[in-house]
Amino acid sequence: QKEVEQDPGPLSVPEGAIVSLNCTYSNSAFQYFMWYRQYSRKGPELLMYTYSSGNKEDGRFTAQVDKSSKYISLFIRDSQPSDSATYLCAMSITSGSARQLTFGSGTQLTVLP
Amino acid sequence: DADVTQTPRNRITKTGKRIMLECSQTKGHDRMYWYRQDPGLGLRLIYYSFDVKDINKGEISDGYSVSRQAQAKFSLSLESAIPNQTALYFCATSEPGDRGQETQYFGPGTRLLVL
Numbered sequence: 001q002k003e004v005e006q007d008p009g010p011l012s013v014p015e016g017a018i019v020s021l022n023c024t025y026s027n028s029a030f031q032y033f034m035w036y037r038q039y040s041r042k043g044p045e046l047l048m049y050t051y052s053s054g055n056k057e058d059g060r061f062t063a064q065v066d067k068s069s070k071y072i073s074l075f076i077r078d079s080q081p082s083d084s085a086t087y088l089c090a091m092s093i094t095s096g097s098a099r100q101l102t103f104g105s106g107t108q109l110t111v112l113p
Numbered sequence: 114d115a116d117v118t119q120t121p122r123n124r125i126t127k128t129g130k131r132i133m134l135e136c137s138q139t140k141g142h143d144r145m146y147w148y149r150q151d152p153g154l155g156l157r158l159i160y161y162s163f164d165v166k167d168i169n170k171g172e173i174s175d176g177y178s179v180s181r182q183a184q185a186k187f188s189l190s191l192e193s194a195i196p197n198q199t200a201l202y203f204c205a206t207s208e209p210g211d212r213g214q215e216t217q218y219f220g221p222g223t224r225l226l227v228l
Contacts, residue, residue, distance in 0.1 A: 008153060032215075043117070043203050043219030044156070088155060092215070100171070101217060105155035 003027050006089055006104030015113050019076040023089035023104045026070065030091040030102070033065050035074045038086045038106065047087070048074065079111045116140045117220035119204050125226045126194050134189045134223050136204030144207045145187040146217065147171075147179060149200040156203065162187055194227045201225075 006023045013019055021035075032051055036044035048063040050056045050072075056063045062075040072091075076083055089104040117138045126132050136145065147159040158171030160179040168179060176198060180188045191198055204220040 004155075006155070041222070043205075043221050044217075045219065046216045049216070090156075100158060100161065101156075103156040105153055 001026060002105075003102050004089065004091060004104045007107055008105055010108040010110060012110045012112060013079055015079060015081060015111055017079050017111070019074075019079050019083070019109060019111075021074040021076075021087050021089075021107050021109070023072050024070055025072075025091055025102075027091075027093065027102075028067075028070065029093045032092045033063070033072050034090040034092075034101070035061075035063055036088040036090055036103075038088060040085075044088055081111050081113050084110045117204060117206055117218055119202075119220040119223050121223060122221065123224045125228065127228050128195055130194050132191050132194055132225075134191075134202055134204075134225070136187045136189070136220060138185050138204075138206045138218075138220075140206050140208075140218060141184075142206035142208045142218075143184060144215075145181070146205040146207070147177075147187065147189045148203045148205065149173070149198075150203060150222075151200050159189065159202075191227075194225075196227045199225060199227045 004025045035048040037047045038044040050063050050065050053065045053067045060077045064073040086106040086108045088106040090101045092101050120135045143164045146161045148156045150156050157173050162168050162181045165181050178190045202223045205217040207215050207217040
């Protein structure tokens with residue numbers, strides 16, 4: 001079983017829809033939770049970063065962490081065609097100086113105009 | 114100019130050949146990473162380096178080696194390429210932040226095909 005599970009999609013929604021992207025994880029030692037966005041033929045870029053359980057909002061994006069359920073979500077409101085990308089969740093454990101990221105496999109999202 | 118650059122961007126090679134992928138960064142970060150990305154498997158860590166004298170194996174280091182020539186340069190080598198090393202390779206850099214958060218900055222990737 002992978003430490004981080006993410007539905008690969010693909011997910012296709014009409015412009016203006018609310019998008020929900022999710023990851024589950026098995027390792028309760030994860031403390032830091034991130035969402036990266038990767039456009040086609042580009043490297044991933046950090047979109048959202050959360051440290052604790054609860055919600056964090058940034059414009060149209062909301063990241064949610066539920067440590068008790070080992071579940072994280074990214075919500076995109078009023079989705080735009082420019083949001084079409086692959087979204088990767090990532091998590092890290094504090095382990096001495098080796099703060100490595102464990103990534104989900106990514107969900108491919110297409111927002112149709 | 115991009116903060117993290119990778120060369121080449123695309124490479125086709127044959128089984129058994131030695132190849133090197135190069136990464137340079139202008140962000141001034143000490144920490145650098147090499148990942149490979151495969152469909153359905155996400156990003157997996159090959160090697161990482163927290164400074165010039167510190168090299169560590171990641172999740173999938175077999176068949177790969179690295180060299181940290183300077184703070185700004187981190188190279189990945191495939192000594193004898195095999196077809197299952199066909200993948201998209203990313204270099205990344207990071208630095209520690211407040212409260213433990215650490216953003217990784219990725220290069221544009223190198224698409225490698227081993228025939």
